[in-house]
Amino acid sequence: MSTGLKRIALLYIIVATLALFIGTLFGPLQAFDQARLDLYPLVQKLLPFVRSYYHGLSLHGVLNALIWTFAFTAGFLLFATAKALGRDYPRLWVPWLSLVLMVVGLVVTAIPMLRNQATVLYTFYPPLQAPPMFYFGLVLVVVSTWVVGLALWQIYRAWRREHPGERTPLPAFMALVTYTMWFLASLGVAVEVLVLLLPWSLGWTQYTDPQLARTLFWYTGHPLVYFWLLPAYIAWYTVLPQRVGGKLFSDPLARLAFLIFLILSTPVGFHHQYVDPGVPVGWKLLHALLTFLLFIPSMLTAFTVIASIEHGGRRRGGKGNFGWLWKLPWGDPVVSAQLLAGISFMFGGIGGLINASYNINMVVHNTVFIPGHFHLTVGSGVTLTFMGMAYWLLPQLTGRRVWAPKLAVAQAWLWFIGVMIFARGMHWSGLLGVPRRVPMSLANYWQPEWQLPSLLTAAGGTIMYLGGLLFFLVFLVSLFGKRVTIDEAEYAFAEALSPSERAPALFERWGVWIGAAIVLIVIAYGPFLTNYTYNFVAPGFANYWPR
C-alpha cells in the first residue's frame, strides 16, 4: 500500500479527532447545565468566543455528529478497502480531493459557527437562518463524502477487472454498501440545502417551506444514523473477531445484513416526524413499519458478532455459557473499547425501538430521552468503536506503537461507565418530561423531580469527558511514539467460519440492490411529495441568539 494513502487516512483521523476534541469540550458544560449548574460564564472567561449554551450545543453537534464521524469513517474505510483488496487506488488524487474538500468545508462552516452567527444547532431547521457560508461549508463536507464513495468505486472496479467472478472481500463490500447507501440518502439534505436554504440565505428567495425542509432533512437524517453505525459494524464484523482470536461466524449473513441496510436505511425518515403537523398518519405508519424491519439486520449483526467473539473466547480456553467472556483479551484496547461499545449500543438499540414506536414516541419526542438514546448509539456504540479502531489504525498508518495501552483500556472503561450513567440520567429525565436542547439553569419551569436524574447526567457526562481526555492524550502521544515493525498477522481481517463462497452470486449484483433501494425510496416518499401542499411562506429569522 502506498504511503500516500496511509497519509490521507492518517490526516483524516487526525482531523476527526481534532473535531471531537473541540466538540466534546462543550459536553460536560451541557451535562452540568442539566443539573442547573451554568458553567458558561466561567468558560467565557477562558474561551471568550463562546456566547451561550446554544452556541456550545451547535458546535458540539456539528463537530461530533458530523465531522468526527464523517472524517473518521473516510480515513478508516479508504484504508480498509485498499487493504482488503490488496491494491492501491487507481487515481490517488481522488481521495486527496475528498480530504481537501472535507478540511475546506469544515473551515468554511466553522467560521460563522465560531462567531455565533450560525447558532442553529446541527439540525438547522428553517426559518432559523444561518449565513450562506454555513450552508456552503456543509455542502462541501457532504460532497467530500461523495468523492470518498467515488474513490471506493474506482478501486473496486480496478480490482474487479483483475478478479472476475470472485467474491468481493468483506471489508470492501461493506465499505461500498456504506457509501452507496449514504449517497442515495444524502440527496435529501443536498436538495434541502442547495434548492431551499442556500438561495434563501443568500437573499435570492425570500420565503421557504419549513415543513418541506424538515422532510428533506429527515430523509437524510435517519440514514445518517446508519452512515455513523455501519463503519462500526464493519469493525465488529471484520476486525474484532480476529483480534479476540476467533473467526467471523458467517460471512454470507454479514453481507445479507448490509444489503438490508442498503435498501431499508433511507425510506424511514418520517419516524422523526411522527408529531409533525404536515405529514398524514398513513405515511407515518408506513415509515414506522419500515423502521421496525430495519431492526432485523441489527439483530442479525448482534447474533453474528457475538457468536464470532464467543468462538474466539472458546478457542482461548473459555468454558461454560459465559466463561468465554473472561478469556477475551480485555487488555487490548482495540478489543475492550469495541466490546464496551457493543454493550452500550445494545441498550441504545432497544431505546431506538421505543423511539420508532409511532404513538409511544409522543411520550419521548424532543425530550432528553432522545439525546440519551443517541449518546448510547453514536456517542458510544460508534464513538467508542472508533476510539478502539484508532488504536488499530494508528500503528498501521504511522509505523509507531500505541502509547500506554493500559491507559487506553482505562480510557474506554471511563467512557463506557460515564455514558451508561449519563444515558440513565437522560432517559429518566426524558420520561419525566425534560425537553432536550434547553439550558436548565436558565429555564423558567424547573421541576423538583428532575433533580436526581439530572445529577446522574452531570456525573456521567463528567466521567465520559475524562475518558475522552485520556483518549486525546493517548492519541497525541502515540503520533510521536516508538517506531515498531508491524506484525501483519496481528492486523489481518477476520477469516470466516462460513466463507464468502457460500453467499449467493446475487449478492454481488449491485444493480439489483441499488434498484430495490431506489424503488423503496420512491414508494416511501414519492406519493407524499406529489400530494404535499407546498407552502413557501416563511421568511428567515437570523440573529435570534445573543451576540
Next chain:
Amino acid sequence: MHVHRYEKAWAYFSIGLVLVFFLALVTAAFAGGVQVPSPAGIINPARLSATDFAQPGLRQLAPGEYEVYMVGQFWQWTPNEIRVPQGARVKFYLTSGDVQHGFKVQGTTINVMVIPGQVSYFSYRFKTPGEYLIICHEYCGSNHHLMSGKIIVEAPTAATTAATP
C-alpha cells in the same frame, strides 16, 4: 445459502418480535385511539389576522367541549395560560408566527410540532384537575428556555370557563 440453524431461529424470532410490536402499536392507535397528529391545514404566518388565529384564545363549543387557538411566537404562546373545567375535551389548534416551536403538555400525551405554514391539531380530555405545564420543546432562538405556559384544569366547584390572555 447456508444458514446455521441457531441463526435461522434467531432471525425468525427477530422478525416475529418486530411484527408483534408493530401490531401492538397499530392496535393502540386505531382501536385504542392513541393516535399521532395528522394534518389540519396550511396557513400563511404573515396573514394570521385573516384566519381563526386572528383572535387566539379559548372558546366553549358545548358543555365540556372547548376549542383553543394558540399562536407560538418569540418566546411565548398566545394565550399563554388557559383555564378549563375538569373533564373538558379541548381541541387545540396551534400555529407559529415566526420559527418552529414545539408544544408539549407535561403529564399528558400532547406532543406536537408547531411549524410556520402549518396548523397543528390535537384533541385531549383533561380528566384530572391541576396545573399542566406547557413546554416549548423545539429550539427557537436565544430565549427558547423561557417559552412555557400553563393549562389550569379546575375541579367542578370552581365555575369558570374564561380564557385568560
